[in-house]
Amino acid sequence: MKKILPVVLLVLISEVSFACEICGCANNNFQIGLLPNFRKYFIGFRYSGAHYHSQLSNDPTQFSNDYYHSYEMWGGYQFKKVQVMAFLPFLNSTKVSDDGTVRSSGLGDFILMANYRIYTKMKMDEAATRTMKNELWLGGGIKLPTGINKVNVMQADFNIGDFNSQPGTGSVDYLFNATHNILWNNSGVVTNATYRLNTTNAQQYHFGNRVYISSSYFQTFNVQKVKVRPMVGVSYLRNSVNVYEGNSVQGSDGYTFSGIAGVNLIFGKLGIMTNTYLPVSQNMYNNQTQLQSKSTIGLTFSL
Template structure:
């Protein structure tokens, strides 16, 4: 299932985690989710691991399980004080198990390039800091896409890439007071049609998050909780809408970040509180993300 990333944006762009939210049909291929990576004020590079599982029931009564294990390399560089650019490079290890047996896919996924601009920032006399960010980017068709051999949902989803170049838009608001940070964020992913005539449905994400930061002498601990909502529009095959696609998912998540002066480590757990993907044919299981980063 293709496009997931969700966790904690301790800075401004609040995370999300690998995860990216799943846009059926495409629950595992695309890795954009503006909530998954902490928006650090400095330049940084990070390596994240995502584990996601989806269970699919096709119209013929068959069942399948899709496991998506992803490594995501992220690089952020500040071009100017208010503007950063980000590059996200995923590598995937996917497994599909169904009544006919099992098969695996591994390789480069779809690379994403993003630009983030600090639109507004204010610090009051009482130490309340507020920040508004806006960003846009593009997801490139670098992952391998093979036209599905059948019309089954699992075959269309089980890809390394979507085969299309897509547009990404996001924005976030953050307010901080002493040890507390509260964030709200949203994103929109506009998908285009690939060369095979298939168009994965657009994806809308919203999220709110509360973070508490505890400072120690040489490091800090930041647990957080997050609520998010994802809406996926229906896919289209040569302009014909696909019934077994699209739908909403509500997520409840929690995690923790450990930061030193240069290094950061994080873990995130996310579960679906309510879901109706592909008319109930696809079910998302709880997912886990791990991350480590270094500033430079």
């Protein structure tokens, strides 16, 4: 995409427009999602893909199609009331715009999280045939700057939009997490909320703090030796404004509200999961960027 906004730093204003490409969400988004069934530990691999389309509202000839791909190893270990999880992604992005095609790939940022179960309660109905389990987990984590970030702000062709296509943010970030589970017989509702507190990286770029909320209903059916677990739910992502050298990046805040549908197949200790996101409402970069599609598929081994 051509340079859309002029580089003009104005004194005594709180927001400033930079030369930048409007583009899809950065390749460092993070959501836990629905966890696999495990009593002690699990390890797995999951792939996520997303497509964003951007088009300048006052000049349709300037456009960008951004394709983000994440290949992630993740795992968890639980002992008593403590649950520890780790995530390590490899990220790939392709930007196809009126300026041509730009590709970027590399190791992403490592995330380590720990949750503590502060509440759990079992309840059985009067006939003693149905059991309901209600539990709440609270925790936090840290995201380390292990990912590749090759943005050079001193280069003549530096574009502030380049930060969004890097595998790593270059910053140490902190996560605060809450998960609530209501489980009854073969059904349940899992709700997760995560707040990510971002810091400023060495290039003086600060990704806005982010809120992730998701809630999913699932039901399990036994088909011979396979457990089939369809699920439906909703997902909400909101990011506050990005900041570069102390100045707000105009239009960089926004939100996406999506419906989720998917299915998990459980073969003993082995699980296969897939889901897709359908955007219901969104506003990114003043409605100049739209999420077109997003999906995830994964494989887990649990005990």
